[in-house]
Amino acid sequence: MHCVRAKKKKFVIILFDYLSPSKDKMASRLSRLNVALQVCKRFYSAQAAEAHGGGHGESYKTWRNAFFILGVPAVVAVYYNAYYVMPQHPERPEFVPYAHLHLRGRKFPWGDGNHSLFHNPYYNAIPEGYDEGSEELHPGKHHHH
The missing domain is CATH 4.10.95.10 (Cytochrome c oxidase, subunit VIa)
Known part of the structure; x- marks a missing residue:
């Protein structure tokens, strides 16, 4: 977690440095932009890897919770609509x-x-x-x- 904060802070500093007005040459500015993009790429790929981690156990819990939180109420709502709200024989x-x-x-x-x-x-x-x-x-x- 500390490593992610450090990378984020470094990315913000580099990006701020790039966007701040200066009298540097264009090549220098492009070089700093390239460094900022590389830091951004590493930062977000590390975040994606951390977010995806956890293995099969976490995925199972996520889908189980989605089923009980979204699936079961949806089935109950459709059942209620079909048998209590809609007329059986219009x-x-x-x-x-x-x-x-x-x-x-x-x-x-x-x-x-x-x-x-x-x-x-x-x-x-x-x-x-x-x-x-x-x-x-x-x-x-x-x-x-």
């Missing part, structure tokens, strides 16, 4: 027979040709309305198979 929109919807150049090549491949009879409407539950929303317009 209401389907009322069917409105817009002219531009359900234009069919030709029928689907399966079933009766009017239902998509992954058709949900409650949420997906066909041109006449919804398959299931349509009698409550639109009496008399329910499509029978």
